[in-house]
Amino acid sequence: MISTHPGMGRGALCWLRRWLPLLLIWLMATAADRAWLAADQAAPAWDQADYLNSAVDHGRALGLLPGGEWSGWRDFLLLSPKIPPLASLVHGVVMAVAGELPDQASWALAIWHGLLLLALDGWARQLHSPRLAILALILAALSPGLISLRVNFTLDLALTAVTTAALWQLWRWQRPAPHGGRWVQALLAALGLAAALLVKQSAILVLAAPTLWAVVTGIGQHRRRLQLLAGMALVLALILPWLHQNWITAIGGTHRAVVDSARSEGDPPVFSLASLLYYPRLWWQQLGALPCLGAVAGLALGLGRHLRRGQSLRIALPAGWGWLLGCAVSGWLLTTMSPNKDSRYIAPVLPLLILWLGLGWLVLISALQRWLGSWRAWAAVTAALLLATGSTAVGRVTAIHRASGEPPVVSLMTFLHQHTGHAPTTLVMALEPDGPDLNEHTGTYYGRLNGGQLLARSLGEAHHPLVLDQAEWVAVATGDQGRHREDARQLSHGIRKDGRFQKVRQWPWSQGRVVELWRRRSDATRGQPFARQFVALAQGLGGGPPGLARFMEQIGPNHQLDGHFLYQQQVEAWANRRLAQHPQATDALWSLAALNILRQDAGAADHWLAQLEAVLPENPWPTTYRAAVLLIDWKPWAARRVAHAHPRFQEEPLLKTVGELAAVGGGDLTRLPALGASWPRAVEQVQGNL
Numbered sequence: 001m002i003s004t005h006p007g008m009g010r011g012a013l014c015w016l017r018r019w020l021p022l023l024l025i026w027l028m029a030t031a032a033d034r035a036w037l038a039a040d041q042a043a044p045a046w047d048q049a050d051y052l053n054s055a056v057d058h059g060r061a062l063g064l065l066p067g068g069e070w071s072g073w074r075d076f077l078l079l080s081p082k083i084p085p086l087a088s089l090v091h092g093v094v095m096a097v098a099g100e101l102p103d104q105a106s107w108a109l110a111i112w113h114g115l116l117l118l119a120l121d122g123w124a125r126q127l128h129s130p131r132l133a134i135l136a137l138i139l140a141a142l143s144p145g146l147i148s149l150r151v152n153f154t155l156d157l158a159l160t161a162v163t164t165a166a167l168w169q170l171w172r173w174q175r176p177a178p179h180g181g182r183w184v185q186a187l188l189a190a191l192g193l194a195a196a197l198l199v200k201q202s203a204i205l206v207l208a209a210p211t212l213w214a215v216v217t218g219i220g221q222h223r224r225r226l227q228l229l230a231g232m233a234l235v236l237a238l239i240l241p242w243l244h245q246n247w248i249t250a251i252g253g254t255h256r257a258v259v260d261s262a263r264s265e266g267d268p269p270v271f272s273l274a275s276l277l278y279y280p281r282l283w284w285q286q287l288g289a290l291p292c293l294g295a296v297a298g299l300a301l302g303l304g305r306h307l308r309r310g311q312s313l314r315i316a317l318p319a320g321w322g323w324l325l326g327c328a329v330s331g332w333l334l335t336t337m338s339p340n341k342d343s344r345y346i347a348p349v350l351p352l353l354i355l356w357l358g359l360g361w362l363v364l365i366s367a368l369q370r371w372l373g374s375w376r377a378w379a380a381v382t383a384a385l386l387l388a389t390g391s392t393a394v395g396r397v398t399a400i401h402r403a404s405g406e407p408p409v410v411s412l413m414t415f416l417h418q419h420t421g422h423a424p425t426t427l428v429m430a431l432e433p434d435g436p437d438l439n440e441h442t443g444t445y446y447g448r449l450n451g452g453q454l455l456a457r458s459l460g461e462a463h464h465p466l467v468l469d470q471a472e473w474v475a476v477a478t479g480d481q482g483r484h485r486e487d488a489r490q491l492s493h494g495i496r497k498d499g500r501f502q503k504v505r506q507w508p509w510s511q512g513r514v515v516e517l518w519r520r521r522s523d524a525t526r527g528q529p530f531a532r533q534f535v536a537l538a539q540g541l542g543g544g545p546p547g548l549a550r551f552m553e554q555i556g557p558n559h560q561l562d563g564h565f566l567y568q569q570q571v572e573a574w575a576n577r578r579l580a581q582h583p584q585a586t587d588a589l590w591s592l593a594a595l596n597i598l599r600q601d602a603g604a605a606d607h608w609l610a611q612l613e614a615v616l617p618e619n620p621w622p623t624t625y626r627a628a629v630l631l632i633d634w635k636p637w638a639a640r641r642v643a644h645a646h647p648r649f650q651e652e653p654l655l656k657t658v659g660e661l662a663a664v665g666g667g668d669l670t671r672l673p674a675l676g677a678s679w680p681r682a683v684e685q686v687q688g689n690l
Contacts, residue, residue: 017130026113030110032393033150033151034103037103037151038103039400040151040399041403042403042407043437043442044153045439045442046439047441048152049441049442049444050441051087052091052105053444054091056445057092058079058080061076061092062092064092064093065092067422067452073241074601077242078246082254083201083250084197084200084239086195087159094111109149109150110150112160112162115162116146116157119165119168121133123171124355124358126320127320128362132358132362139354140351140354142388143286143288143354144288144395145285145286145344145347146347146350149347154344158199159196159199159202159347159348162192162195163206163207164348165192165195165196166192166195166196166207167192168192169188169192170192171320171324171327172188173186173214174217174218175319181227186231189214190232190234190235191234191238193207198238201254203348205335205348206327206330206334209326209327210323213326248632259339262341263339268341270336270339275336275341279349280332287350287353288392289391290391294360294361296360297360297364298360298362328349331352332346335348364381407437409443413443413446413447415517416447416454417449417452417454420454422452425447425472426454426563427447428471428473428474428560429457430474430477430492431477438515440458443475444456455563457560458560461487462557463557466557466558467561468494469527470527470561472519474495475515475518476491476495476496476518477509477513478492478513478516479509500520500525502518502519503516503518504517504518531567531571531574534571534591535571537594538587538590538593539591541593541594541621542586542590542616542621544624545654555598572592575595586612586616589608592608593605593609593625596608602629602632605626606629609626613626618647618648620648623646624658627639627659627662631661631662639662639665640663640668643655643662644659654685654686656678657675657679660674
């Protein structure tokens, strides 16, 4: 028997009115995105393929994708050395459900878009009204800047969604009582902040100023002080495991991505008018010309009405709008302060601007209703939104990439996968390293589909002899190959004329170019295996900076040639056998110490370096490396104890500097003068030896 209780009907109606607009807008936007992805035939470019590879890494590490299994938290955290793991973790789970192909993996973008719409809807309703929420959702769905992110497999849509949700929850908590200051709000805000920082470090550009404001205004209230402490503890508990394991590589990766990229791409200087206006000049296109015009007209009408009433130019913003304005302005300014500029980097600010656009449209609609009547006003607004939809659709259609056949990178990696099976294999690509449709990240992605173990790598001109001496498979091309074409041309020429390689197959590329696959002949000789070289290089670490420099110079290119690091298993097996026969064999001890430093296993590296200290008590370098490993592992007191205990602590500038740095890092600020005195000597020692 069906209940006809009126309360149930009203509840269902309220539920529909609350959630149906959001659901319909998300479904229509997702359908449009899926249609676009189905029509587009481009292979993932450099950045997109890099993030797809990270998703595969995390899906495999969880045991959800073929070719992987769970191997512990430390190995899991090492999968994201430069960028935090949350988005890749979500993407890997989605791949396990939807599939590993680019269009299948892009279902994750629909999830992030849904979170963005959910945050916008909730924020707009609490700021103003359901009408503002619906307008904001429509404007977000029509925003060209956000639409491009919905079909572009990067972290920018995820970052935008999570930062918007974090700012919304932070605003809810920092409001005056009785609306704010609740424990649930504090914990949700902390979760949002941690999630945003675990998607990408650049979230701090949007979150820093609002979070600082919330802390400053809340620290003086006893109840909120406790909530702040709990929230900070939660954020640190979620972030520190990844940061502790990867802080050095994250800093180095951020420097390359921000400073080096800005220099190479010719971005404007940070403190310049061009830098300040870089992003505002894009908003017209990113938000849509018609939505911006309507919003500006509405806000101008509202300001004019305010002035006609004889009120001053000073406008008292309604509750919450000052916070929103501060978030938008601070996010824009801090993003501008980043040297590296790109249109997608400002994406987290766009939803904040969309809320302002929605307010402007509400004012405009109210004015049109007074002038034209209700139905004419809504007809005009509907026509404007349809026109904006058409304009955006035309722009997206023109962005579709159409190809006559399968991208050459797919054909190349599929063919090679058929020949190598699931054996760990590295392909050297003598091509433009960051080309849009044929690069090492894209090659690696297609080489790892369905449990594949095929990696693509590229090396610079200085390492061409190493490629000729050691590589098994090499891809070369004819014709123009981009910015690094001379470098690629030289290696291609070297492969073709070297009798140790034979061409296996070729595929047509674009503009009359051809991609060729070459393989080392079965009877061709190779140079000395790197496993044997590694032992000698590791022993060289005992000589200090010169040996360390040689070690680092050789590790990089050989890691490119052996993308699976197969040499490490060989070295480890040899070292263990040697130690079983000769427990104090320094060559084996140095090899195991060096291996574990490369693996970022601080505990194991500390163990083997301690063994070397016992065998080589007069050599300061095992102690220097051990103290540095402990310091990097956030154990400054242990590092200080180890360094200060060595008999040559006062004589060796680098050892003394590491020890004094550990003391300062452990809180002993009285060692600052000693650190200042030893630092220049350590720098001089390193530079002199190098």
